[in-house]
Amino acid sequence: MIRIKVKSKLYPATEDALPRRVINDFRLALKDNEFVCLVGPSGCGKTTLLNLVAGLDDDFDGEIRFDEREENHKIGYVFQNPRLLPWRTVRENIELALNEPAPSGAIDNLLEVMQLADFQHVYPERLSLGMSRRVAIIRAFAINPDLLLMDEPFVSLDSATAQQVRDLLIGLWQQRPHTVLFVTHDLREAIALADRIVFLTSAPMQTLNEVVVPFSRNERQNQQLIEQFRHDLLQTDGKPVT
Amino acid sequence: MLRKQSLAWLSIAVFLSLWHGFALYLESRNLPGPLMVLQVFWEQCRSGELPYHLGVTLLRLIVSFAIAMFIGCAIGIVLGRNRQVNAFFDNWLVIFLNIPALVTMILCYVWFGLTEVAAIVAVVINKIPNVVVTVREGARALNRDLLEMARCYRFGKAKTLQHVVLPQLFPYFIGATRSGLALIWKIILVVELLGRSNGMGYQLHLFFQLFDVASILAYTFAFVAVMQITEWLVLKPLDNRAQRWRR
């Protein structure tokens, strides 16, 4: 269980801007191994929230509480931009994130599935943006995280590749369950992936409402079901269905 | 590329023939021609004098350069990463940057005696502020995204330094090295002239008293050659290797 409680997050004033309240009284509890999608307008504070959860920013009023594996929880974070070390090859970038030696085949496997096997000794500046994103995704998967944060990870992938990576993500998640907090603008994607979708207001960010996705993993193969659910969600204007 | 190279050689050739022409025309002891200088160079090499004094100077240069780079980089990184420490030391940095080299040399010799240690300390003190300023600039410009990534993935101090910080600082190190070697070289000769009884500074002083311009030029030539070779054999390859990831 991870309890996120953010009373307020302010970005301090600068010379030409007043202080900005980005998050206001936001609460979210992530159950163990739950897959939660955050959906909200651009600029509402989703990235800010993930940074708080990842512990990269402790300048806020509130607390993020991890139960149980508190001591040593591993966080995999797919940032909104790839953030690869340009002076290390693809493979080195992935291996550097591992703090214990991984089973040797694991990375090869991921590279293979992501169609990057031929590029493992290439420097990131020679990759396309979509390829860099895939490397960043592999890096996050490879550490076997207890909490996986993903900030719009599939933008700039073509829909076929995106679908493949989605399947991989769900496959890995079912193999070795862990908590996932996933930001997206794509409602179909959210329905296809999430146990629960949290809709957010524009800044200062608050929860608009929460929707539990009632489908089993198998049912989600059915595009029509997803399409129908999406339609209902849009009809009710984000108000809870059921 | 080839054109650029041949132009560089051409400019050297033009310079040498102009020099040769002037020397012939003036026929003065104060302006020996290039052939004359080469001959003196050769003699000095054969007698072993030039290699000895050049070696002594180079040794001092390497030792003081290494010490200054190490201390300067460490201070530079700390100042670049820590605003408070930087605010505390900022003025001192400017002051040390502006103390004339001659003053530090004299003070070092007065305080520590005419010793090897005093000579090295004088050079090091003159060089450190330059390294600090350059490296501090680099440390300030470190990429925050990558530092956050390293923190999130628990790189730890050593790994972050090796894989995230130092590669970003590398161009600044190379910059500090290039400007540093040139600066130290100039300072070290004065240090030797003032208080040592060997090394190129000492020799040049002797030649000056004898008005032996040919020898002065021969020594200069030897040193310039050494520096060029360092650039070609050490700095350039190092630079290329460290930059090979760039597009």
Ligand SMILES: Nc1ncnc2c1ncn2[C@@H]1O[C@H](COP(=O)(O)OP(=O)(O)OP(=O)(O)O)[C@@H](O)[C@H]1O
């Ligand atoms: N370092 C910062 N300093 C000041 N303001 C910031 C900073 N980072 C973000 N903001 C502001 O906080 C708000 C939320 O930013 P954030 O990046 O969290 O949005 P987001 O929900 O991730 O948007 P998007 O979907 O476009 O990525 C924005 O209005 C932005 O201007």
Ligand SMILES: [Mg+2]
């Ligand atoms: Mg964002």
